[in-house]
Amino acid sequence: xxxxxxxMAAFLFTSDINALLSHSALDIHMTSHPxxxxxxxYELSPNLLIQKVGHLLxxxxxxxxIFLGIKRLKTAVWITLGLAVVSELIQPYFSRDGHLxxxxxxxxxxxxxxxxxxxxxxxxxxxxx
Numbered sequence: 004x005x006x007x008x009x010x011m012a013a014f015l016f017t018s019d020i021n022a023l024l025s026h027s028a029l030d031i032h033m034t035s036h037p038x039x040x041x042x043x044x045y046e047l048s049p050n051l052l053i054q055k056v057g058h059l060l061x062x063x064x065x066x067x068x069i070f071l072g073i074k075r076l077k078t079a080v081w082i083t084l085g086l087a088v089v090s091e092l093i094q095p096y097f098s099r100d101g102h103l104x105x106x107x108x109x110x111x112x113x114x115x116x117x118x119x120x121x122x123x124x125x126x127x128x129x130x131x132x
Contacts, residue, residue: 007068011061015090016097037095041103058105059112062087066116076120083113 016031047055062083070079087109091101 007065011065011090014061015094016099032098033096034098035096037098038100039095040100041091043100043102044104045102055105055108058108059115061112062109063112063116066113067120070120076117076124080113080117084110087113 013029017029045051065086066079066083069082070076073079073082087106091103091106091109094101
């Protein structure tokens with residue numbers, strides 16, 4: 004859980020995602036005067052859509068890691084949903100954009116993983132009967 008949270012922090016707060024992915028360069032810049040564009044709607048180009056699928060998968064894995072740590076699915080879902088909102092609200096302080104649409108992609112990943120965990124738990128409880 005802690006390891007995945009550190010990975011998520013690197014992705015959420017680095018100023019240059021491409022440099023992080025291609026050169027493992029963690030570049031964090033803080034600002035005290037962020038530009039808030041939380042409610043701005045943007046066009047989803049094919050490259051941007053791939054990035055948003057990354058949001059979905061990363062938050063799905065974050066839910067899984069939190070669930071494995073605390074063993075309570077509903078609590079893990081609420082924690083991860085809260086982290087999705089908070090991460091988008093604080094990203095502008097790290098020279099990034101935080102968007103409501105990103106929270107939607109994060110939430111889709113979280114809810115999909117919740118569904119898969121629920122199905123897995125139901126299947127394993129049926130086997131143990």
